[in-house]
């Protein structure tokens with residue numbers, strides 16, 4: 605494999621960053637102006653390699669509740685399963701022949717000024733987040749380097765496990781640490797029974813959509829992200 609020099613690293617991260625530099629620069633300085641149009645967007649990011657499964661389905665419940673908070677709220681579900689994300693690029697280690705990943709395509713959809721809330725959902729894998737989730741969070745160092753393009757966006761976390769107490773909370777914590785480092789505004793799931801995030805169980809008979817306890821936390825997270833996102837948006 606070709607050895608990556610420091611110069612290669614700087615060049616490759618600049619190339620990957622070019623597509624998002626303009627958006628990031630305007631985001632850092634123009635969030636209040638963008639919100640004057642009145643509408644805001646909440647994005648849910650599913651970090652499961654399995655499209656449309658437990659994580660995505662429960663995130664859709666979060667978004668449905670977020671839309672009920674206000675008719676000013678638009679929502680979007682993004683599934684990372686549709687993207688190639690290479691966490692090693694965060695450390696400047698390129699793929700074969702210097703191949704890049706899809707992070708530069710994904711980033712503008714997260715840092716857009718109208719996006720005021722992001723809900724990150726991950727499956728629980730051995731008591732932690734999926735490797736896809738970690739790769740994404742590590743790749744997001746690019747946004748940290750671009751004037752903290754996620755700064756002051758509201759963030760909530762959902763974890764979907766195959767067992768009721770399979771490590772959802774510890775997984776949520778780990779994701780939150782990374783989002784805090786991005787200067788995001790972290791919220792947990794709100795009432796009833798406020799806790800640190802949405803804890804969903806795909807092993808329930810009939811799957812996540814039959815896990816009433818988990819769905820309650822998912823709805824409460826969607827509502828909380830929406831409420832705080834509206835509060836922090838200037839309109």
Ligand SMILES: Cc1cc2nc3c(=O)[nH]c(=O)nc-3n(C[C@H](O)[C@H](O)[C@H](O)COP(=O)(O)O)c2cc1C
Nearest residue numbers: 652657658659727728729730731765766767770806
């Ligand atoms: C490698 C691997 C490890 C897993 N480890 C756990 C675990 O520690 N705790 C748990 O509750 N479920 C665990 N599961 C089950 C998944 O969390 C569960 O199937 C979940 O629904 C996956 O999310 P998805 O439906 O969005 O793909 C594991 C699954 C895999 C593939």
